[in-house]
Amino acid sequence: NAGVTQTPKFQVLKTGQSMTLQCAQDMNHEYMSWYRQDPGMGLRLIHYSVGAGITDQGEVPNGYNVSRSTTEDFPLRLLSAAPSQTSVYFCASSYSMGLEQFFGPGTRLTVL
Amino acid sequence: GQQLNQSPQSMFIQEGEDVSMNCTSSSIFNTWLWYKQDPGEGPVLLIALYKAGELTSNGRLTAQFGITRKDSFLNISASIPSDVGIYFCAGLRNSGGYQKVTFGTGTKLQVIP
Numbered sequence: 001n002a003g004v005t006q007t008p009k010f011q012v013l014k015t016g017q018s019m020t021l022q023c024a025q026d027m028n029h030e031y032m033s034w035y036r037q038d039p040g041m042g043l044r045l046i047h048y049s050v051g052a053g054i055t056d057q058g059e060v061p062n063g064y065n066v067s068r069s070t071t072e073d074f075p076l077r078l079l080s081a082a083p084s085q086t087s088v089y090f091c092a093s094s095y096s097m098g099l100e101q102f103f104g105p106g107t108r109l110t111v112l
Numbered sequence: 113g114q115q116l117n118q119s120p121q122s123m124f125i126q127e128g129e130d131v132s133m134n135c136t137s138s139s140i141f142n143t144w145l146w147y148k149q150d151p152g153e154g155p156v157l158l159i160a161l162y163k164a165g166e167l168t169s170n171g172r173l174t175a176q177f178g179i180t181r182k183d184s185f186l187n188i189s190a191s192i193p194s195d196v197g198i199y200f201c202a203g204l205r206n207s208g209g210y211q212k213v214t215f216g217t218g219t220k221l222q223v224i225p
Contacts, residue, residue: 004154035215040121042200043155043215050210090154097211100145103154 001026004104006091012110013081021076021107023091031097032074033058034066036087037106043090049074050097081111116203116216124222131188133219135201143204143211144177144184149218150197158199159186191223 007022025032033048035058045058049068063085065077074093078085088108092101116137125131135144143162147155159170161177161184168175174187184201201216 040217042116042118042217045213092154097213100157100160101213103156105154106152 003027004091004093004102006089006104006107008107009105010108012112013078014112015082017081018077018079019081021078021089021091021109023074023076023104024072025074025091025093025102026072027093027102028071029093029095029102030071031095031099031101032068032091032093033101034064034074034076035090035092036060036085037090038087046076046089048097081109083111085109086111116201116214118199118201118216118219120219121217122220122222124224125191127191127193127223127225129191131191131195131221132185133187133199133221134183134185135203135216136183137203137214138182139203139205139214140181141203141205141214142181144175145202145204145213146173146175146184146186147200147202148197149200155200188221191221193223193225196221196223 004025030051034046035043044060047066049055055066088106090106091104094101118135146158149155159175164181165179166177172189176185198218198220200218
């Protein structure tokens with residue numbers, strides 16, 4: 001099993017550009033989530049999904065969209081990047097909400 | 113939004129020393145988790161605690177679920193250089209019919225050989 005994979009590993013954007021961060025898992029996990037990690041702030045939940053076709057907002061959802069068309073994939077979209085979105089983004093998955101989450105390696109995003 | 117307070121924020125210790133860190137909140141949680149994040153990697157689960165008062169060990173690591181259910185503690189004995197990283201606590205509680213997870217702010221550990 002590859003576990004949780006994320007692409008790209010690094011990305012630089014200009015303000016106003018759009019992009020999609022990819023996340024995939026091959027463990028047949030129902031629950032997937034996106035976090036951002038900023039210095040001194042820990043991990044903050046952006047969006048999550050409890051299964052294909054079901055998504056919900058986390059703690060800091062503004063500026064981000066998600067969709068869950070398959071169990072395996074959970075992409076995160078930035079429609080118009082802003083410097084405040086410079087961060088490290090982690091995708092995670094688990095069998096169900098509340099159980100151990102497996103994290104991907106992260107995407108380091110810089111918005112100029 | 114809800115955040116868990118972790119302390120200390122960072123610590124430098126000599127190899128071989130014991131380490132203690134804790135996580136506190138004003139809210140009650142029904143599960144506590146401790147993760148470790150190596151530089152450039154995603155967090156990995158170290159220990160899970162499911163009952164108030166529970167004490168669980170994983171090698172040199174020992175964690176406790178506080179009896180008030182509002183705090184948790186992690187101890188590392190006889191630290192080694194590979195213990196370097198950021199340690200996160202996470203609390204789980206029922207919210208709106210779902211189990212919601214909240215992460216702490218992290219404790220950055222540096223081990224001096």
